[in-house]
Amino acid sequence: MRKLAVLMLSAMTLSACGGGVSSVNSEALITTEAAAPTTTSTIKASTAPTTTQKQTTTSTAPAVDPKTIWTSVQGWDCASNRHLAVSARYANGTVELEFSTSPSSQGFSELAVQTAPSITPREYAWDANSTSGSSLHHLRRIAVTDLESNSVSVTLTSPTQRQVNIQVGLAATHSDGTICQANIFPNIDYESGPSLSDAVLIPDGVSVNNDRYSSFVMPEPTAQALIYSISQNDPYGPAVDENIFDYPAKLRVALYGEPTTNHWRTVADILEVLQVIAPDLDARFAQTHDEVTFPIHVTTCANWQKQTALRRFTACNANGMGGYFSNGDIQSGATTSSVSRGFVWIDNGTYSVTNLRHEIGHAMGLPHVNCAGSMMIVPDNQGQFWNASDLGAIAVHQDSRTTDKMTLEQARKALNIPQDYTWESLLADRTKVCDNPSPAFDVLAADLKSNSLK
Numbered sequence: 302m303r304k305l306a307v308l309m310l311s312a313m314t315l316s317a318c319g320g321g322v323s324s325v326n327s328e329a330l331i332t333t334e335a336a337a338p339t340t341t342s343t344i345k346a347s348t349a350p351t352t353t354q355k356q357t358t359t360s361t362a363p364a365v366d367p368k369t370i371w372t373s374v375q376g377w378d379c380a381s382n383r384h385l386a387v388s389a390r391y392a393n394g395t396v397e398l399e400f401s402t403s404p405s406s407q408g409f410s411e412l413a414v415q416t417a418p419s420i421t422p423r424e425y426a427w428d429a430n431s432t433s434g435s436s437l438h439h440l441r442r443i444a445v446t447d448l449e450s451n452s453v454s455v456t457l458t459s460p461t462q463r464q465v466n467i468q469v470g471l472a473a474t475h476s477d478g479t480i481c482q483a484n485i486f487p488n489i490d491y492e493s494g495p496s497l498s499d500a501v502l503i504p505d506g507v508s509v510n511n512d513r514y515s516s517f518v519m520p521e522p523t524a525q526a527l528i529y530s531i532s533q534n535d536p537y538g539p540a541v542d543e544n545i546f547d548y549p550a551k552l553r554v555a556l557y558g559e560p561t562t563n564h565w566r567t568v569a570d571i572l573e574v575l576q577v578i579a580p581d582l583d584a585r586f587a588q589t590h591d592e593v594t595f596p597i598h599v600t601t602c603a604n605w606q607k608q609t610a611l612r613r614f615t616a617c618n619a620n621g622m623g624g625y626f627s628n629g630d631i632q633s634g635a636t637t638s639s640v641s642r643g644f645v646w647i648d649n650g651t652y653s654v655t656n657l658r659h660e661i662g663h664a665m666g667l668p669h670v671n672c673a674g675s676m677m678i679v680p681d682n683q684g685q686f687w688n689a690s691d692l693g694a695i696a697v698h699q700d701s702r703t704t705d706k707m708t709l710e711q712a713r714k715a716l717n718i719p720q721d722y723t724w725e726s727l728l729a730d731r732t733k734v735c736d737n738p739s740p741a742f743d744v745l746a747a748d749l750k751s752n753s754l755k
């Protein structure tokens with residue numbers, strides 16, 4: 302199992318925060334039972350690949366993709382034993398459905414084409430590191446609006462620039478409230494969608510002033526800042542490795558899903574301050590999608606997404622998780638830098654801007670801390686903006702003298718912090734690291750607060 306760090310926040314609820322994901326519920330969103338072929342002889346011949354007759358008689362004919370053959374949808378998972386009589390095929394990027402009679406006349410009040418990533422193993426699909434979080438946008442239901450017709454077609458266009466293969470099914474709601482689901486196609490490619498080479502479109506009104514904090518002079522790192530930066534004093538979760546979190550990739554950000562202008566502005570506020578506390582990142586919005594090393598995904602979670610057994614791998618967690626940061630499989634994702642900085646998922650709820658600042662704090666290296674006023678405390682007494690200690694600790698992680706995975710002792714030496722009485726007393730009582738002894742960070746934190754989206 303590849304390493305996966307999931308750090309989560311719920312600003313106002315009681316969800317557990319922290320804790321890695323090590324297993325996946327085997328319950329599938331879409332059943333994987335294969336659709337049975339229809340009974341007409343011509344179709345049957347084309348969809349029976351195990352017969353020796355097919356092997357001998359089709360040796361010179363081009364292979365027929367079974368997805369393109371009309372097939373009766375079978376294998377309904379349906380508590381009331383109701384199911385929709387329908388045949389399906391997939392051709393030219395379009396799901397085509399033929400009903401025996403219209404869905405409405407069969408007693409169904411809602412119908413959706415339901416998709417989910419088909420990447421295997423499933424665990425990787427749902428921790429989503431292999432696609433830097435993009436695959437999770439492919440868990441969706443596309444409503445069929447016309448329930449009076451005997452046939453409908455739904456063209457499947459990739460919702461993301463980074464495309465994945467998907468499994469396709471149907472979710473049909475009977476007028477008695479019963480929801481019936483069936484798989485149609487276990488693995489298909491999109492034939493249309495946006496491209497990685499497309500420009501990242503930043504909304505009007507969002508701008509980054511890289512010189513906003515140019516008067517700031519970085520103070521030397523303190524013992525408090527270093528211990529704060531990597532020492533877990535997490536009231537909710539188990540401690541993670543106390544290591545420096547510093548990747549060599551430049552920070553190239555774009556937002557995906559359903560971000561609002563406020564999400565973009567919040568990231569712009571953060572990019573400005575990173576110019577002076579983490580200059581090596583060269584932090585900015587990416588110009589094209591293939592340049593992105595740090596994607597931020599914002600989603601408005603539908604109730605059905607919160608209820609699926611797969612919710613723990615999205616921000617759509619019914620237990621109140623508002624977002625998460627993942628740095629697992631950090632080597633994949635970015636194509637131009639060869640190194641990704643992980644990704645963030647945010648549920649577009651009431652506290653999503655606060656959650657976003659918190660999760661980017663994780664991405665900059667910060668753990669949870671038990672210090673009032675920090676963005677990184679969960680959930681009580683949380684600040685609304687990175688405070689002086691948060692800023693000083695990010696500077697430690699991104700200091701040019703510290704490198705990824707350095708231990709506390711290695712980082713102390715690298716930063717020339719003396720192993721004196723102050724150091725030892727801070728280690729003995731880590732509540733003392735909440736103090737920020739660098740006035741320059743107090744000024745910067747106050748400026749950041751006044752300049753940030755309220």
Ligand SMILES: [Zn+2]
Pocket residue numbers: 308309310318319659663669679
């Ligand atoms: Zn967190």
